[in-house]
Amino acid sequence: MKKILYTLIVSVIAVVILNRVIFKDIPEKEKQELLNDVQRYKHPIKSISMEYPDNSDLKVLDSVLKENRIVMLGENIHDDGATMRAKGRIIKYLHENLGYNVVLYEAGQYDTWMMNEEMKNHSLKIPSASIGGLGLFDFWWDNSENQPLISYYQKTKTSSYPIELGGFDIQFSGIELYDRRSKLLKDFFSKNSIDLKPFPLLNKHINQISNFMYKGFASKTLPGNQKENFLNEITRLEKMVSKLEKTSENRIYTWYLHDMRNNFAKIWKYKAGSMQSMQFRDSLMAKNLVHQIDSVYQEQKIIVWCSNLHTFASRYSKDYLPLGTYIKNKYGKASYMVDFSSYTKYNKTGTPMDKPGKLAIENTFHATKTPYFFINLRNIPESSVLKKEFISTINQGTDQKKVWSQFFDGIFYIDTNTFLTSHE
Template identity: 25%
Template sequence: MLSTSMTSAVIPIRTVYGEASTGTSSQPMNGTVVHEQQVRTARSYQAALSDWKRWAADHAYALHTIQPEAWSSNGGSIAHDKFSDLDMLIPLLADKRIVYLGENSHGVAEFNLVKTRLIQYMHQTLGFNIVAFESGLGDAALAQGQIKMTATQETMMRSIFGVWWTKETKPLFEYMKETHKSESPLRLTGFDIQVQSPLFQNANWIPSNGLKDRALQAEQEVHKWRMSKDLSGFRKAKRELIKVYEELLQVVTKNENALKMDYPDEPHIVKLMKRALEDRIRVIQEFNELCIQSNILTEQEDYSASQSMMEWRDRAMASNLAWLATEIYPEENIIVWGHNGHISKAQSLISTMPKSMGELMSKELQQESYVMGLFMGEGQAAENTREPVQLDPIIPGSMEDILSAAGQPYTFMDLRYRENERGNSWIFERMIASYQVMMPMSLELRRHFDGVLLIKQVKMPTYLPHKVTKQIG
């Protein structure tokens, strides 16, 4: 963690040239007159910072509100004039297939609110009809499959991780459900591979009660082993676990109609369930072993295995998201909801950090994407455990400090379509920013994100009652 007292030591200072001052020397040299020369003097860091703040204030966009808009009770339509402050996104996103909405903490009320409003806008104005959460692929598929017949809160808790079971996220699911009365419903999917909740509760498509019981037990075992330090014990158990999921894959093929009847609101439920079961097998074969090795080494303060585990997960999420974009929704525009650390286009540029999902996506999909990082200024956030975190003051000279100069509570800055000019060199060089909550890092912002949204003052969410399975953030 960097304190404000360390600022001068950690913020890179690049020589920047100010206005020219001129000299008047014209002394002859060997019979030749030396013409007047322009002498340039380097400006101070504080002068450069002032230039950056003036430029940011002149080029940033202010959001009028972060509150989700009220929608009609007959299909979820919203009058376009409610979104006039977001129209600056049209030239940035009109030719994009995937828009990533990040966050540097999962525990910020304002992030949940503003993402919901941004999703409403993109759905209403730009034709984005899929929301893909950093949550279980199978869990989201099952929730989407029964969205019309299930209470909103139940849909939310069935589909996404408990870090987002909040009062501020619930309007998204209310809106999503309402749009299913229209010809352009906003639909839900997920791309994570973690065991979130059992996929086989009330699974009428599994005809054998014995297999259903074994499947539910296997779900518990897969999660339990991930938390273990008994590598040899897991290696003995993994073959039997894999056999359960291989049997389930055969049942899906034999009982496709029953599966479709159980989940009528998800037309791709068969393909999605097969993918979820294949993911479980991959978790057993590879991911859980990495987790166990990480658990063992972390106890010895060796975090090398943790890096491998995190990159494996991001590779799996990138594979799932690319599959969704090309195989399941090849004609749809997708909004991705996840952490800054997963959506970054270049996380491995940060020392010791693994490659992120965003940088592992294919070049073609990267070109069709826009990556928006969300950042906070001051206030209070929450850990994944829901424990409060009091934020440090904004670091002078940081990205948050520069954008705060716009004097607005909600400030957006496009980075992707900027040319390097006087006043915006901070976009192109290394700059301090809180990439993760309470973890200021030196970043080349434009390499990581196409745009940034700063919420100046934040608070922790209002959480709903829960029982959360421990997840990796």
């Protein structure tokens, strides 16, 4: 009984100490200093709608991005509906006013290439409302927030200044390709007189190729050392395809096989969401993105669409170097990272949820009573509290303390975010 009582007392003391450390209020002087700096450097944004007729609020980007070539647009989590709308408006502005004509997604290189080709040629006869499903994960096209942007992409294809779409991920991303992958691969091999008989495992299982992104299916279908042999067959095919004539189609299939092999290897080897898995993927996404920037879209201005975490321009942990760090290290000030954050989000009943902890800077953002604003951290004096360490929920809604100005160049704030909604 005494032992139980002792344990209970220790637990209560621990909770009290934890509450004082984590949930203590910011001293009033520090709070006011932070609010003053936010008010001083914030640039109000009037709307997040692509149809908003007055772009005077976005002209701040003209000077911010004057020497820029690469803009990385993040998002806190993938179902932030208001963030998607804001990104759509920014992309439209950058395309029509600042000469950005390439948008590269955190989505499969091959999948987004197929989507881009379909928007131009319509060879697969995919309905316009579903065409985003060839290349993108569903949260980037299958909702009312993203459909205006998908329509805008398609509209530009018939203009004198079309947007080119691509990707840099190693993953399969297009649901509309799920049942088409096998046939498209077989048609490509057949057209190029590539016999699959010397590749017995791939030849046997090619009709199930989409299912190998599931670890359980792969383990059941390829027992023993067959998984390694399967990966080796894909590598051998990649080398064979790389020796074909250097057409755009042959090049993308070479990369497709390379990414496929690495994606399967990642899924089968690492625990999903682990730092090892993230590091493996980001290092390969960086290689793909650099290839796109330097070789596919030379000297063109490029928008990169991904999550906030992948935009980070500094090491996240000892085990994980984000994609943005590779890009910032290579392109320096020619790259600009914009991350999105919010104070709260309304659930389906209209109730605010996921509010930040007491120490998070989002509380100060909320106190400005400004629905949307942008802060350019790059040109703020080093003496500003915004250039020092502070707590933010900008990484997947979790309270984290970092010198955030080292991780991204600008913050786009949306006071109340929303969930994605059906476009039916």
